[in-house]
């Protein structure tokens with residue numbers, strides 16, 4: 146890189162890849178993925194061009210919420226391996242020039258965590274106030290109307306000590322009391338434990354839930370609620386989430402990270418853009434990357450998405466760095482949301498927008514949500530709210546590596562069934578197929594790494610209508626790239642307010658690659674392209 150160019154940090158110009166460890170690679174035949182499995186598959190990530198691996202929780206847990214219910218924050222769940230395996234994983238990730246990001250779950254622990262066992266043992270236990278305990282109302286009902294994300298009341302009655310405790314998620318996931326400084330100190334110590342080992346950062350779970358209204362006021366009704374929605378959405382969580390006190394807490398977590406060099410804090414936050422960007426903090430004092438879930442939450446509509454990108458770019462505080470996500474372990478997979486053809490467009494968006502992309506394992510081969518029969522449902526969100534199709538199992542099925550039995554994932558019985566299409570939809574088969582999702586991802590990542598403009602260059606909206614979105618990416622003194630995306634299955638016609646000449650360098654329909662284009666472009670349905678521009682200029686009003 147020439148000296149006069151701004152240097153970017155690894156989490157700004159690199160790509161993050163999320164691994165759901167249960168489902169990535171099993172090495173001991175128990176049907177559940179493990180740490181050794183991740184070590185064995187690091188080559189895939191290296192080949193793909195990934196910079197950082199984020200692994201969902203690997204800590205000891207009763208697995209009521211598959212590891213998001215932690216009973217020991219500084220250990221390893223034996224089914225995943227042991228601390229020696231973890232140390233080796235960290236070493237191998239670093240040896241491969243990559244970074245390792247752990248999931249940190251500070252909002253709640255498992256009800257089997259020793260802290261909670263103490264807390265619930267008596268009202269005067271020193272750890273009583275580490276969790277949120279409240280008296281019943283005079284009629285015996287819960288202290289307020291707050292609902293659990295996973296269905297039902299968020300309050301659980303404890304018969305022994307005659308108080309309710311609060312759980313934003315499962316009964317087995319009591320919320321920690323972040324207004325108690327001892328809790329904060331304990332969590333900082335946990336962060337330091339992993340940072341001292343050399344872990345490169347955290348994805349902080351459920352950050353917007355961490356502090357609750359000091360007066361415990363009832364949440365208001367949601368006038369937009371419909372029967373098919375999760376029961377949690379009956380209320381607007383204005384008092385149970387996103388409280389102003391949260392920002393000082395995040396800033397103090399950031400201070401812990403800043404005592405180390407170049408460590409990263411990603412924050413899981415589902416909030417509208419104007420509230421989300423507040424979690425960057427004033428002068429970059431809070432999270433480095435509050436996850437931007439816009440491409441997951443918005444309907445797949447070119448006008449809404451174009452407006453959303455502009456809103457996000459416009460709302461970003463100066464000096465803060467954007468990021469984009471199209472899938473994770475809580476959301477239907479992109480291929481199932483928008484279809485196989487449009488999934489290529491989504492990949493192109495993800496990898497050509499300005500900001501750090503996070504890829505969910507398996508999306509690079511176009512894995513689909515797998516229908517799981519009711520008797521095989523494992524996810525508590527699925528069985529707590531049956532009939533609403535809210536189970537997250539379909540997007541958590543085992544990775545499809547090759548066409549051998551169980552897709553090369555396990556020699557045993559997989560913990561969740563595998564998509565039968567694995568015989569052709571797998572990493573091995575797609576690596577040699579120029580028309581596959583995997584090769585599209587690989588081409589996009591490679592180009593992004595080669596071209597400063599695509600990696601860190603400015604974003605400039607060019608055109609959008611009811612079918613398409615077009616924008617230019619350009620870094621100072623570098624060639625410009627025009628990205629043109631058809632978000633529908635029907636052809637569309639791009640006659641933009643610019644004159645340009647260029648060459649298509651990547652296309653979701655590879656036959657179009659290397660074709661020269663000038664001033665206007667016709668696109669097939671589901672077609673998206675990256676055009677390297679030789680020249681472009683705005684159409685001046687007088688030339689029309």
Ligand code: GLC
Pocket residue numbers: 210213214250314350351413474475
């Ligand atoms: C986050 C996780 C989700 C989990 C929940 C409770 O939203 O991503 O998987 O169920 O927190 O910990």
